[in-house]
Amino acid sequence: MKVGFIGFGEVASTLARGLMGEGVEVYTCLEGRSTRTRDLARSLAVQPCSNNHEMAGKVDIVLSAVTPSQAIFIARELGNVNGIYADLNNVSPLTVKEALEMVGKANTVDAAILGSVRKNGLKVKIIASGGAAEEFSQLNDYGMNIEVIGPDPGQASAIKMLRSAYTKGVSALLLESLYAAYQMGIDEEVLKYISQTEGPGFQESAASRMISSLYHARRRSEEMGEVVKMLSTETEPCMSRATLEFFKALDKKVAKLEKKPANIHQVFLELE
Amino acid sequence: MKVGFIGFGEVASTLARGLMGEGVEVYTCLEGRSTRTRDLARSLAVQPCSNNHEMAGKVDIVLSAVTPSQAIFIARELGNVNGIYADLNNVSPLTVKEALEMVGKANTVDAAILGSVRKNGLKVKIIASGGAAEEFSQLNDYGMNIEVIGPDPGQASAIKMLRSAYTKGVSALLLESLYAAYQMGIDEEVLKYISQTEGPGFQESAASRMISSLYHARRRSEEMGEVVKMLSTETEPCMSRATLEFFKALDKKVAKLEKKPANIHQVFLELE
Incomplete structure (x- = not known):
């Protein structure tokens, strides 16, 4: 082969x-x-x-x-x-x-x-x-x-795009709400109480999503551009458009990030 | 007492x-x-x-x-x-x-x-x-x-508001992306592949969130109004504002919903 x-x-x-x-x-x-x-x-x-x-x-x-x-x-x-x-x-x-x-x-x-x-x-x-x-x-x-x-081209990408709309939106929500919590000095409490309803793996997966989304902000915004292009043909995708705008702004803010953050605290420091 | x-x-x-x-x-x-x-x-x-x-x-x-x-x-x-x-x-x-x-x-x-x-x-x-x-x-x-x-009034509500910003945002993301998938005939596939990374409880919790958010759209939009009011004093909360707009539009669309949907399929039918 x-x-x-x-x-x-x-x-x-x-x-x-x-x-x-x-x-x-x-x-x-x-x-x-x-x-x-x-x-x-x-x-x-x-x-x-x-x-x-x-x-x-x-x-x-x-x-x-x-x-x-x-x-x-x-x-x-x-x-x-x-x-x-x-x-x-x-x-x-x-x-x-x-x-x-x-x-x-x-x-x-x-x-x-x-x-x-x-x-x-x-x-x-x-x-x-x-x-x-x-x-x-x-x-x-x-x-x-x-x-x-x-058998049809487009099926696989459509599934991936809609999965992305959800998972990248979750990453943007995590970054936005937990950074606001950090600014108010209650990030640990918010993470703790969200975990109580979201299940045992939540804290780890939230940290991994935030770190990776910050580091790959440009790629996320390019991918969300494709998601919005796909969804806009049917309706106005309000949440996905916000996710796109979020990652565009994030990419501008952290454009010069050279090293992947090691933990959530480093993510917050980059956002300051 | x-x-x-x-x-x-x-x-x-x-x-x-x-x-x-x-x-x-x-x-x-x-x-x-x-x-x-x-x-x-x-x-x-x-x-x-x-x-x-x-x-x-x-x-x-x-x-x-x-x-x-x-x-x-x-x-x-x-x-x-x-x-x-x-x-x-x-x-x-x-x-x-x-x-x-x-x-x-x-x-x-x-x-x-x-x-x-x-x-x-x-x-x-x-x-x-x-x-x-x-x-x-x-x-x-x-x-x-x-x-x-x-000891301070405001601490408990702040934690609740930020937790809400996340959980209600997730509900809005689920409704938006899975309804788009439904319109394209691939909602079951998208749900299946999201579940593969989100863990075993995902399908059930996603269904419960979508049903409850559709039925309580007005309450969700009132609560998100409070979240946005809180977050806007610091920055522009792009994701939370989209969640608010999403639930406002949803409330207008399903204002006359008399019965709680029994499953995701009924949620999609209400959104049509």
Whole structure:
């Protein structure tokens, strides 16, 4: 099995490392990438290609794992491919359909990652829909955790977007209400009394959500932009729009955050 | 022990029933109340008073349990009382302090209910702060579940308000994102995949929150009005303001809801 990655950030490099451990040949194009990315790819001994076209000609499955704003651009630039093309990006159903139409039809997959690649590695849950979803799920033989949910592109991203609307909204609520509590000197009490109704895992998951949302504020706001784009076609998504605005403001405030906060207290200090 | 209730809605009548079962004498004023309330008070054999002044003269502890908008009006009308006065209303720290100053100082309590009186009855958790919080907690000898958290009025309500900002925001997020999922025919899938990361109790608690928030949309919007009033003195509470707007719009939409929905599907049907 040969797999090529477009983009080589956290998602791609984590999956690449895992797949190579299972005997898969992994390719990527490193032209124009940062020194850090090139060094990372070289240290993993990924096979370099001079461009994405060349790579697509060599592999069985191309995986696009770029930022939401690049998803369509990358697909347009690539054009038709012969193998399977899976879009792993955090984009709305409309965006993923537009991107997939540019590279083919029956051979494409709308793939959506649910959960943390950093925590779960190759075993992270991926839901997949589209003409080639079944073939794509052959990667389960190489340690991946892909669940085919249907034949239509857009289904997987829609589920992911709506799940995001909820989970990212919860993160924004936590940051807003607990920071206000911190300013009033009652953050520990508020956290304690919320925990009494939310269950035993609440404090830990709240801390992890706040830390991660602060650190990835820009990515959260890009993803929420896609959520709002999707929901606005039906109604006015008041809560999701507020979540988007919250993360935009947060990104402006902590734009220069160099280190991930170690605990909730450090999150509050960054917000001051 | 003699306790008097100002207001005799769900909270007051539930606590009254419980306290009477523990041998407490319960008083309330029924002048000008609805037939339903008068019948309820009579069926419980609560001692009737012709006005709140008369009642306050007879009891050890006065409990105010009215709607947020009435909290100050009721206190102003009552004026100084000799016994203990506890404000149980869902109001902001500023509102509760203003109300308590009208009836006294050392003899007052800021009391905040955390959780559902309907589900927990007399055992519902109540946090209390203010000059008379310790004396107020003597009601624990009669089956109540009061936790004294500090000497200053406003502390208990502040904790409750910030807890509300989170829990009511979560309810609004659930209603918005799952209704959008329902419109796209993927509500079951979205609920399933959120549950996989949120833990085993999620589906049940999500259903209960959505049903209750739809049915009590007006009360939720009044409570969120108090939350926003409190938070706006420090910053612009983007998520809480959206929650307020969400419940205002929801209240307009379902104003005539006569029966509590039995399940999530009925919630979606009401939203259509």
